[in-house]
Amino acid sequence: MNSLQLSQTLFYLIEQQPDSAAAVSYLRQQVDAFHTNPQKSAFYRVFTALPRFVGKQPLTVPADMAFALQQARPGFSVSGWTRDRLARVWWLLQLPTDEQSTYVSTITELFKAGELNELVALYSALPVLAYPEAWRFQATEGIRNNIADVQSAIMLHNPYPADYLDEAAWNQLILKAFFTDKDVTQIIGLDERKNARLAQTLADYAAERRAAGRSLPPHIERLM
Amino acid sequence: MDFLDSIRGMSFFDMHVHMISRTTDDYQAMADAGVVAVIEPAFWMGQPRTGVDSFRDYFATLVGWERFRASQFGIRHYCTIGLNSKEANQEALAEQVMDILPLFIYKEGVVGIGEIGFDDQTPAEEKYYRAQLELAREAALPVQIHTPHRDKKQGTSRSMDIAIEHGLAPGMVIVDHNNEETVREVLDRGFWAGFTIYPFTKMGNERMVEIVKQYGPERIMINSAADWGISDPLAVPKTAALMRQHGISDEAIRLVTFENAVTAFAQSGQLSLDDLAQPLTIDQSQRFNGSSVLRGGQAPRVDKESTIIR
Numbered sequence: 001m002n003s004l005q006l007s008q009t010l011f012y013l014i015e016q017q018p019d020s021a022a023a024v025s026y027l028r029q030q031v032d033a034f035h036t037n038p039q040k041s042a043f044y045r046v047f048t049a050l051p052r053f054v055g056k057q058p059l060t061v062p063a064d065m066a067f068a069l070q071q072a073r074p075g076f077s078v079s080g081w082t083r084d085r086l087a088r089v090w091w092l093l094q095l096p097t098d099e100q101s102t103y104v105s106t107i108t109e110l111f112k113a114g115e116l117n118e119l120v121a122l123y124s125a126l127p128v129l130a131y132p133e134a135w136r137f138q139a140t141e142g143i144r145n146n147i148a149d150v151q152s153a154i155m156l157h158n159p160y161p162a163d164y165l166d167e168a169a170w171n172q173l174i175l176k177a178f179f180t181d182k183d184v185t186q187i188i189g190l191d192e193r194k195n196a197r198l199a200q201t202l203a204d205y206a207a208e209r210r211a212a213g214r215s216l217p218p219h220i221e222r223l224m
Numbered sequence: 225m226d227f228l229d230s231i232r233g234m235s236f237f238d239m240h241v242h243m244i245s246r247t248t249d250d251y252q253a254m255a256d257a258g259v260v261a262v263i264e265p266a267f268w269m270g271q272p273r274t275g276v277d278s279f280r281d282y283f284a285t286l287v288g289w290e291r292f293r294a295s296q297f298g299i300r301h302y303c304t305i306g307l308n309s310k311e312a313n314q315e316a317l318a319e320q321v322m323d324i325l326p327l328f329i330y331k332e333g334v335v336g337i338g339e340i341g342f343d344d345q346t347p348a349e350e351k352y353y354r355a356q357l358e359l360a361r362e363a364a365l366p367v368q369i370h371t372p373h374r375d376k377k378q379g380t381s382r383s384m385d386i387a388i389e390h391g392l393a394p395g396m397v398i399v400d401h402n403n404e405e406t407v408r409e410v411l412d413r414g415f416w417a418g419f420t421i422y423p424f425t426k427m428g429n430e431r432m433v434e435i436v437k438q439y440g441p442e443r444i445m446i447n448s449a450a451d452w453g454i455s456d457p458l459a460v461p462k463t464a465a466l467m468r469q470h471g472i473s474d475e476a477i478r479l480v481t482f483e484n485a486v487t488a489f490a491q492s493g494q495l496s497l498d499d500l501a502q503p504l505t506i507d508q509s510q511r512f513n514g515s516s517v518l519r520g521g522q523a524p525r526v527d528k529e530s531t532i533i534r
Contacts, residue, residue: 112274137313144310144344146270172344175374201375204405208376211404212431 003093006072006128010090013065014054017083023054027087031094038096040106047091047110048118051084058082075159075188076127088121089128097130104134111138116147123153126160136164143173148180155182162189171198175205178217185219199224227465228257234478235500236460239263239485240339240368240400240418240447243301244282244290248517250450250457251297257461261300261500263447263489264290265339265368267308270452276320279307283328291333292512298504302495304338304368305329312352313344322355329363335492336360338368339400342379345372350386357390366491367392368418371401373425380406384413398488400447401426407435411443416488420449421459429463433470441479445488 015024030046059081069076078086097103107129111122123142126135139161142154154161155177161170170193177184184190202224206216236259243251243264254262264286273279286303294301305328307321329337337360342349360367367387372379380399387397399410400418403426410417419435420426432446448459456462464481468474483497490496508518 140313140344140346141272144272144313168344168346172374179374201378204375204377208403208405212427 001073001128003097003128003130006069006076007090007093009065009068009072010078010086010093013059013061013078014083014087014090016062016065017057017060020054020083023083023087026053027090030091034094043091043095043106044110047088050087050091051117054083054087056082056084059086073128073159075162077157079157081124084117085121085124088118089125092122092125092129100131100134103130108138111141116149119145119147119150120153123150124158126154127158127163132160132164135160136166136169139165140169140172143169143176151176151180152182156186157188159188161187162193167193167195167197171195171201174198174223175201178202178205178220181217184217190223194223227462230465230468231258231461234258234461234464234474235260235482236464237261237263237482237485237500238447238450238457238460239398239445239489240265240420240449241457242267242449242451243294244285245452246450246457248293248297251294251299254457254461255297255299257458259299259457259461260504261302261486261495262294263302263304263335263368263485265304265336265370266306267339267370267451268310272311272314273317276317276324279321280324283324287328287331287333289512289515292510293517295504296506296508296510296517298506300495300500300504302333302335302489304336304366305331305334306337306340306356306368307352308339309341309343309349309353309370309372312349313346315348318348318352322352325356325359329359329365333494334365335489335494336366336368336398337363338398339370340367341369341383342372343370345375345379345382353383354386354390357387357392360396361391364491365396366489367397369397369399371399371406373401376401376403377405381409384410384415387415395488396491398445401449403427404431404435407439407444411439414443416443416445416484419444419446421446421463422449422453422455424454429459429466432463433467433472436467436472436476436480437470441476441484443484444480445485446480447485 014020034042061079114122126139139154145151155173161173202220209216238259241262283305291301307318312318337356340353340356369383394414398416398418401420402410402417407417419432421429421432446460446463448457450457460481464477467477486497
């Protein structure tokens with residue numbers, strides 16, 4: 001993954017949004033100040049306060065930009081995102097990556113204190129964060145989360161799980177997706193990561209649904 | 225007909241309900257419907273806790289303020305204490321929680337270790353499930369098992385296998401959240417079978433009626449598991465009313481909505497049929513650490529019939 005290219009592409013995308021001049025100048029100011037004086041408190045303040053300065057409107061993503069993002073990180077897409085979500089992911093890319101333990105603990109603290117929209121942005125960012133192996137447990141916490149938007153952020157249109165989760169965690173993601181009525185066709189790696197154990201568990205789940213007089217979720221046969 | 229009319233005079237024991245998430249209106253409605261006692265199993269809060277102090281305060285609330293609050297409506301509040309399966313996955317925190325559990329499991333009114341077991345069925349969940357089974361065995365306390373929503377059938381069998389492996393007698397273990405697919409094995413192996421009447425995700429009560437018809441009332445008990453989700457704290461009395469409508473005997477209804485749960489959890493030495501037969505005097509002017517459920521100028525027991533809310 002090319003982080004610098006990715007960061008530049010995301011920023012360029014913000015610049016392309018209508019009426020984004022004030023937001024862009026705010027972000028430039030903050031990133032310059034942070035590079036000069038990389039204080040954790042400033043990093044946190046900007047991350048949490050971003051929606052106030054960049055807005056929460058849905059993004060417009062031109063095809064060439066979507067393509068450029070795919071080039072920088074295969075499977076990564078921002079379609080359907082809002083401005084604050086994009087800006088937060090961009091901001092996470094500004095954190096120095098030279099020391100793994102500081103990097104990981106700084107971002108872990110954001111997860112711990114995160115509210116809904118912050119968690120959505122954080123889980124969306126997993127495929128583009130440094131030290132990808134370090135986020136495996138956090139990804140399972142996202143799947144375990146009870147809030148639909150947070151679950152979607154890790155489960156749908158997100159290449160991280162298929163790339164990094166082991167079989168047990170992957171199967172949990174798929175089960176939970178069926179269980180919470182997600183459109184499983186939006187899961188990256190759905191067919192590539194089919195496995196016998198998952199097929200068995202889904203067959204049991206289907207039997208349980210039938211015994212309860214309930215319908216089966218769409219596409220479940222595809223994995224059975 | 226109002227369902228309350230058909231069950232008037234009956235007593236109910238909701239052996240799984242998270243009252244910390246419910247209002248005083250719920251307590252009042254439960255008391256009016258005949259619920260005389262509840263068990264509140266320790267669970268998660270809908271989102272993960274990030275420090276051991278949150279667990280400590282939560283456990284202390286279950287044996288403290290929540291019990292007091294229930295008593296103000298004439299309801300006896302018991303609890304089971306444990307590290308839930310979801311949060312067992314945060315291992316560093318789980319270790320710290322294990323360290324404080326012995327502070328709570330021997331307290332008065334703690335009728336078991338619970339709710340513990342599997343959620344995602346990860347190695348961490350298994351580790352802390354096993355460690356807590358050991359705690360239960362040592363303390364001679366019943367265990368209240370949460371069975372997983374996903375991969376339920378296999379997860380339920382495995383939970384029972386592991387309990388046996390740790391030397392627990394099936395009669396000391398209440399396997400909760402059963403359904404049509406799990407009940408046979410649970411009963412055949414001699415465990416208690418809890419059923420949660422919870423809309424959409426667990427059992428509906430018409431299905432529950434069929435189960436009692438098919439399996440009889442022995443070792444079956446029902447609960448609401450009402451919590452912060454869309455759930456119904458009157459699930460137990462409502463199901464009793466429905467069972468009555470479908471011709472299930474009063475004796476069978478009493479077993480599955482009251483007595484079986486008492487028998488199972490009485491093994492803790494912390495409750496008995498005799499205790500529950502004694503009326504709990506309601507005095508809403510009582511205080512807990514100086515706090516009352518009443519707020520400035522409120523009269524004890526709001527008149528529910530009035531549409532005026534003062």
